[in-house]
Amino acid sequence: MRVRDGAEYRSGLNDGRRVLIDGEPVADVTTHPAFRNAVASFARFYDLQADPANRERLTFEVGGARVHKAWSIPRSHAELVDRRRAIAESAALHCGFLGRSPDHLATTLTGMMIGLPVMAGFDAARAEAFAAYFEQVRARDLFVTYVIQNPQADKTRAASEQARDVVAHVVSQDREGIVVSGAKMLGTSAVMADEIFVGTIQPVRPGEERYALSFAVPVNHPGVRLLSRRSYEQGATSGYDYPLSSHFDENDAVLFFDEVRVPWERVFVCGNVAAAAAQWHGTPAHVMQNYQSQIRLMVKMRFLTGLARRIVEINGTIEVPQVRGMLGKLAAQASLVEGLVAGMEAEGRMIGDYYVPSAHLLYAAQTLTQELYPLFVMAIRDLAGGGVIMLPSSVADMTSLHTRDYVEATQVSSIVDAEERVRTMKLAWDALGSEYASRHTQYEMFYGGASYVNHAHMLRTFDWEAARALVAGVLPPPLAMPR
Ligand SMILES: Cc1cc2nc3c(=O)[nH]c(=O)nc-3n(C[C@H](O)[C@H](O)[C@H](O)COP(=O)(O)OP(=O)(O)OC[C@H]3O[C@@H](n4cnc5c(N)ncnc54)[C@H](O)[C@@H]3O)c2cc1C
Known part of the structure; x- marks a missing residue:
């Protein structure tokens, strides 16, 4: 049965994503010296699970594929422990230095699935969209990462009161979906992930509904820009001198949404302040x-x-x-x-x-x-x-x-x-x-x-x-x- 391996993961990354570093666009993150070794490390994450010797321990069968156990929804203490063992074994590959490895968001989204009835209580259509999204990304064992925090800007001011409209917000909506503009603070691993999940974990004031949103887009979605911080991988003079920086620099990038169109199938919260918060704390x-x-x-x-x-x-x-x-x-x-x-x-x-x-x-x-x-x-x-x-x-x-x-x-x-x-x-x-x-x-x-x-x-x-x-x-x- 199919298990996602490193080659399959890598082949999806040269997809026209708009990553910017040192004043330049990046043509291909799999070969660029700022990112290539981190990509290779994430590829090893998938190779580890695809190795027939590890499959039983690290993956489970769902919807015609075997995927990492972090996607499993535990029904008992024993199942929770079993998936923890798989997560810990995968983390040993990088000694815990990849914070946003693919099992992180798999676990987050699993928590949202457990809390689906809570989200359905706010808006059944958006909850259905999330459930369908979960099934799609899980069946393909995709690497999802997230941006849920707003740029720092001025902490004394609400999102709508900033000197510029910096925080990602809904600009407009129609029958097809929503249009989003603005930024989210940091997406760790976003440069080398397949999908970006966007959420609103900070409290949103009543009246600021356009900032209460959650959706997901592929990293290469039109209008998505990833503004990379300095690359420690590129700064590492050799793997001998910097054994961790050179291979496990998962990167952190500011996410900028430039009039990004998101179809309703990928919108999970739109304009509901209570639902935006409940997505994180009303669900597990x-x-x-x-x-x-x-x-x-x-x-x-x-x-x-x-x-x-x-x-x-x-x-x-x-x-x-x-x-x-x-x-x-x-x-x-x-x-x-x-x-x-x-x-x-x-x-x-x-x-x-x-x-x-x-x-x-x-x-x-x-x-x-x-x-x-x-x-x-x-x-x-x-x-x-x-x-x-x-x-x-x-x-x-x-x-x-x-x-x-x-x-x-x-x-x-x-x-x-x-x-x-x-x-x-x-x-x-x-x-x-x-x-x-x-x-x-x-x-x-x-x-x-x-x-x-x-x-x-x-x-x-x-x-x-x-x-x-x-x-x-x-x-x-x-x-x-x-x-
Ligand atoms: C390396 C790194 C990777 C990250 N990766 C991600 C990611 O992948 N996805 C994502 O969504 N986010 C990411 N973040 C962002 C992260 O979620 C935020 O940095 C975090 O939530 C803290 O928010 P802040 O940075 O705005 O700090 P603040 O909330 O501004 O806090 C900074 C300090 O200010 C003081 N302070 C501010 N407000 C108060 C208050 N009300 N009461 C008391 N003290 C206060 C405290 O001393 C506090 O320690 C990352 C951050 C870092 C550093």
């Missing part, structure tokens, strides 16, 4: 998408913990009690994420026929890990010391007759040779300190919303009644106060 979409992110983060923190241990082994500090203590703490923090993922699953609940992870444990994980990640990275940098800087200028130094003997003479360890020390420390710098690593810190701090947003979700979903009951239970009875 937001919980599901961030649950996938925590699974990915669990893999990334496992990788970083392994890296920390290797650094201190190479530096010979592994027996220092404080270093051992710090390694233990890092392992505990990585395990905390693992425990939260298992907890979300164990404490999940049924919505209709489907089983979804616990919302309050998910938001606890979101709140804690966006704060933890920068501290975690800093702790490993503290363990690494200057070894991540005391490095040859580039891979050329490793073989040049001018430099190689000096590299041998200075890159010393009791357990590895100079070459392995250099290779490991370069990997460490790319994971912890390079421009790419710094973007990752920003990503982990913000991909799921700023901290004040997650605090509000935690406040909303925590079982305050149970907590209040405990307080009430031990409160001494009131005194009869003399009047």
